[in-house]
Amino acid sequence: MPRSILDKIQSKFTIFFTVIALIASLSLSGFIKAQAIATNAVVPKISFTFDDGYSSVLSQAAPTLASYGYTGTSFVITGCVGMTTAPNTCAADTDKTYMTWDQILSVKNSYGWEIGSHTIDHSELVSPDENTGIVLTDAERINELVQSKADLAAHGIDATSFADPYGDWNMQSLAEIAKYYAVHRPFADTVDYANNNHNNAYPYSDLLPYVVQVTGGVSVDQIKLQIDRAKANNYLLVLVFHDILNGNASSNPDYYEYNTSDLAQIAAYAQQQGLVNTNMTEAFINGTNLVNNGSFENGQTGWTTDAPSNVVLDTGNNGSYPSPTNSIMLTSNPNQDSHLFFDLIPISSVNSYVVKSYLNVLSVDGTSQVGFYIDEYDINGNYLSTQAKPSEGSVWVEMLNFNYVPSSSNVAQVRIQVVVTAGTGLSAFLDNVQLIQVAGSGVVVVVLGDIDGSGKVDALDLSIVLSNWGKTGMTLADGDLDASGTVDALDLSLVLTNWSN
Ligand SMILES: [Zn+2]
Known part of the structure; x- marks a missing residue:
């Protein structure tokens, strides 16, 4: 290989190691910010969500995920906030305890979690109530969406994601949810069981993503398989948890319990496999909208x-x-x-x-x-x-x-x-x-030179080119960026000129 290119590699590596040193010197909060920037890239992502606002979000889930650099989304029932003793009157589960507003704000501010809405009283939005048989009126259903958002806003929380109790939605409720929230997180019913695929392919669906229930009877190994799939395909994996217990979680799925140690194993494996942390609102592609008046708020312009x-x-x-x-x-x-x-x-x-x-x-x-x-x-x-x-x-x-x-x-x-x-x-x-x-893609190499789809052109991409150097019959994934059939100096130069873009 020509001397000048070798010199260029050397200087690029110097930059690379300087960057590594810089990253190492950043604080933890700096690291979380760096991750947030990367979430718009098409990379394997994982989102940990927890329904009902149980006390265990603060005592178990948040600290456990934090030790692996992860955050989550807590879907809070605003009318149950502060029910710190059991039994109580919260319709989600009268035998569990619920966070106070101060605790919810700790989860948000100290652990960096997203707080979403899970209604004001855990009513079924469209089906008859299982005890009374009563169906919400349109006004009552909309009030569940609007008042819970207002309750959260009154405590300084701008809720942009919503999870319906029991995953009970229909097209009418979905259209109503879409007026007040950017993201709807369902419960279990959109899972593609036939293909055992619980992941979301890019570009994911903001209003109806696939999710995985993680409750009694769901093994850590089952979730590891989904993590492997996410990694292999640049999928988004959304996990749904409820109560997290420090031992003795029930194996009965209807209790919606999971052990802290099992949550830790899942987080450790996701981290090891390089899945990027995302909360529910960040999970979807967001950014500057280039369409003039795409929301039609300015009437007949654009x-x-x-x-x-x-x-x-x-x-x-x-x-x-x-x-x-x-x-x-x-x-x-x-x-x-x-x-x-x-x-x-x-x-x-x-x-x-x-x-x-x-x-x-x-x-x-x-x-x-x-x-x-x-x-x-x-x-x-x-x-x-x-x-x-x-x-x-x-x-x-x-x-x-x-x-x-x-x-x-x-x-x-x-x-x-x-x-x-x-x-x-x-x-x-x-x-x-x-x-x-x-930036980045599981479908095409968006940033020229980003062979592994990480969203950056970096040492991993360079190593792919070098390990296949001179080989014929190569594909884009092998480092043949110019589709010449051979990994050669032109491919190397494409990696180097787009370095870290
Ligand atoms: Zn619930």
Whole structure:
């Protein structure tokens, strides 16, 4: 290999070891901040969540996770806060004790946890109450969402995630939750049991992520398997715990108990496998939205339509958090497709992006669909190509998220297009359309030279190139960045010129 490149490697390694020394000198809080920055990268992530706000969040869960550099999300029942003796009247479990507000604030401020809402009284949001048979009215259900958020806000907690008691949700409640919270964490019913897949593939679903119940009967080894999957595929793993006991946790799943020592084993293994810590709100791709007026709060700016009767600004609070007031009402036209065109957005062809949109499909006709397209333009505004993206033709409430990688280096601007195909019966609300730049990916090498998808070009990427040096029949994952078939000086130079980007 040429001398100049060897010199470059040497100087890059000097930088590398300086960085290592710098990281070593950082305090623990500095380390947690560094992790938070990395969470938008597409890397294996783990989220520890704990329902009901039991006293054991502070006494067991928080200190246990902290010793492995992890935090969690505590979903609090605001009306049960301060029930420090048992038996009590909390509907979640009258035999357990619940944190005080001061203790909740300790979990948040001393341990860096997220505090989310788990209603005001642990009511089933949509099903008949198992004791009384009473079903909440619409107003009562919305009050569970709004008042619990207000209770938390009154104690300085901005709750942006919500978990429903018993995982009891339907499309109507999901649309209501989406008005007040960025993230909905379900209970167990979205798990893909058929494939034993309890992980979330990028780009994950903010309103309906897969989760794993970790309770009596679930072994540490079962969770280790899910951690292995997360690591192998850059998945997000969301674990759901309830009470954590320092020994003698019941093996009966209905008691929702787990031993501290088993939680510690799970955290230790996740740390060993390099899973990045994320709370529930941070878990999803967040960042600067490049779409002008994607929340429609500024009315008729930033977008146009060729079907003003079928693509209509709605001001009736039918959108999603954080600005649900305005949205777009989409209806199908029997005779033609209807389009919403956003303004051109300047992008960089070397980056990767995620497009996120709130979509609430209220009715369908079996034919009509809401589809997303990305039109690509060059720097002079000449049309180049179109990428067809996901579409929805079912009644469903979701953040419809997808990945966008520019088709060529000529792409300098994009237009997001939302199409309602011709039909007689589709209606939907669209809101909070976002285009966000991301780093790293499990799908493509986003940052050129980031072979292992860590979000950075670093010594690991360099070692992949060097260990396959000169070999033929190589892939991107082997370090053949320019797809020449051989790992060679060009690949090495791509790693070096993008170092730590
Ligand atoms: Zn609960």
